[in-house]
Amino acid sequence: MPRPLWTGSISFGLVNVPVTLYSAERDRDIHFQLLHAPDCSPIETRRVCAQEERPVPWAEIARGYELEDGRWVLLSDEDLQAAAPRQSRTIDIERFVELKEIDPVYFDRSYLLVPADEGAARAYALLSETMRDSGKAALGRFVLRAKERLVGIRVREGALTLTTMLFHDEVRSTKEIAAEIDAAEPTREEVECAVAVIEELGVDFDPESYRDEHRAHLQRIIKRKQQGKKIPVPATPAREPVTSAPDLMGALEQSLARIRAKTAEKKPTKPTAQKDGARPSSRSRRESRQPTPRA
């Protein structure tokens, strides 16, 4: 069982649902340790007081905020708690909205909510079943690690799943980027052909079918190095020549022909049937890839 990060309760009207919060993320990254090159011993980061020139234990570290006049205000954990608008052991549901209305740009980190004890299981089941049936997401606020967060909660695989959200002023405007786009509107023919390519490559989103091959590749590199083998460092690939006037229509038609030829070739094997077979469609696509301008 992973470690719980927080225990409190969801408040839904006057109903309280005691819950425990777990991170929904699992770190699968390959981590490196910084070493001292000559002796391969680990490097430690030491916190040193710049004034006294001596190492400072973690307990003596405070959060400093610099005022405009250059003075520093030091804050303790208790100070941060005092700024929380309510004493927060609750996730307050304020609204219910359609999940699809929330632009994904607002989503930050995700967590799972689990009933805190057996007594809470009934209220939890009531809330999660009601939300599942309504298809809606709850919007609320709560305080985690002394910071208040806007959160969206919905049911995923039977469990209440919480995602922290950004505030609207933390999302950048696209105006400046959009203003720089220097091209006429694409023709109707081009758009229709591009949509046809999209439809040909349309699938039901199947997250299990994508594996992190980069991670596996890095693991192989580490293994080779451990065996004393040389790691070939690939030359920087020549960048595909980009032209100022690409033949978009020609490229779209070629793409369509190619995808359709591949689909016809693949038909008898019924690609969607093998779910655990790790990306049937993209693998076969790769194997049958014809020379592209990149190669």
Added chain:
Amino acid sequence: MPRSLWNGTIAFGMVRVPVKLYSATESKAVSFRERHSSDGAAIEHRRICAKEDREVPYSETVKGFEVSSGSYVTLSKEEIAAADGPGARMIEIEHFAGREEIDPVYYDRAYHLGPGKFGDRPYRLLHAALERSDRVGIGRFVFHNKAHLAALRATDEVIALHTMRFADELLSPGDLDIPAPQRKPSKPEVAAARSLVEQLSSSFEPHTYEDTYRDALLKLIERKAQGEAITAPEAEQITPADDLLGALQASLEQRSALEQRSAH
């Protein structure tokens, strides 16, 4: 114009779209620096060789992967980058999926894309096609020596790129122990809960949510700067919900009373 973080190409079928990547978000959270609590002095982070107990410059360091306790395989920057493969500057769209099929749990960071050199026409075409098809392109994006699943979608004006977590980077509810209720919620409870959800339903208006904590924290810092002592309020008591139906009905009544008052 904001500074771009990355330049590359989107491969959409045989169409090449040169793009630039910009961050779509900026944290407005109040940020702090580490200071020494006794004298308020700055805290410096120093790299110390554990064996020799002395500070070492960054140029004398190397990255190592611990293969067994205390034993490392070292890799140069170039060797780590070798995992990126030759297609690192290319995001090949492998599939297109419906936006609503993607649960928020997959989304990691958000970026905006703008056209790169000679990219304006194919960029506008891809944007128009994404918008028209109402689908999201799924590809892979290698950034800072890490591969991400990436979703490309049309916003009103630009194409947005979201890095996404791989399925094995997520905890599934099945990995947790979720106790089942001994008694299922009753019909009247379900009906009352449903009414409460209905009462609280509205459309999502991001501008109505302000970070009140940020303001409260800045005010508190001001008070503290003037030498005021800060006391944290008492933690509130949470009453467990034994009488679910009673609590639901009371909530419904409270809501309708509120609405009547605001209607007058």
